[in-house]
Amino acid sequence: MAEPSSPLPHQPGAISLFFVIKAGVFAAAFWVWLVVLMVQGGAASGLHLFVASGAITTTGVSVLLGVRLAIQRNAAVRHAELKRLLVDISWNAFAAAGSAEEADATVVPFRGFDTPTPRRGRGEKNDLERRR
Numbered sequence: 001m002a003e004p005s006s007p008l009p010h011q012p013g014a015i016s017l018f019f020v021i022k023a024g025v026f027a028a029a030f031w032v033w034l035v036v037l038m039v040q041g042g043a044a045s046g047l048h049l050f051v052a053s054g055a056i057t058t059t060g061v062s063v064l065l066g067v068r069l070a071i072q073r074n075a076a077v078r079h080a081e082l083k084r085l086l087v088d089i090s091w092n093a094f095a096a097a098g099s100a101e102e103a104d105a106t107v108v109p110f111r112g113f114d115t116p117t118p119r120r121g122r123g124e125k126n127d128l129e130r131r132r
Contacts, residue, residue, distance in 0.1 A: 016065075016068075016069050016072065017069065019065055020062060020065045020066050020069055023058055023061045023062035023065055024062045024066075026054075026058040026062075027055060027058035027059040027061075027062050030051055030054040030055035030058055030059075031055045031059075033051050033054075033055075034048075034051045034052055034055050037051060
């Protein structure tokens with residue numbers, strides 16, 4: 001099996017999807033039960049009230065869980081894009097620092113172990129000392 005070119009972003013798992021589907025099935029069952037009770041006719045009783053409240057509650061729960069799952073997936077995709085962007089930025093900065101040794105380069109090279117740090121004179125202060 002071939003390796004993917006980039007790692008897949010973290011996606012909310014099957015557990016979250018399971019609960020969304022489970023809440024949807026319960027909501028559908030309550031709504032069907034309510035319709036059956038209404039078709040049979042008769043006076044409204046405590047059973048009608050129980051089924052109606054169950055239908056409303058499970059519908060609300062399934063909608064809230066679905067929205068939460070969608071938000072988690074969207075956040076996972078955004079996080080993966082941000083990580084990919086940071087890797088691209090750091091790689092481009094690393095590559096640009098390597099090409100900064102050319103004469104016409106406009107990038108500031110990174111200080112490496114072989115590049116000596118510039119020495120300050122006696123009266124010069126660094127940025128932290130100036131801010132104090």
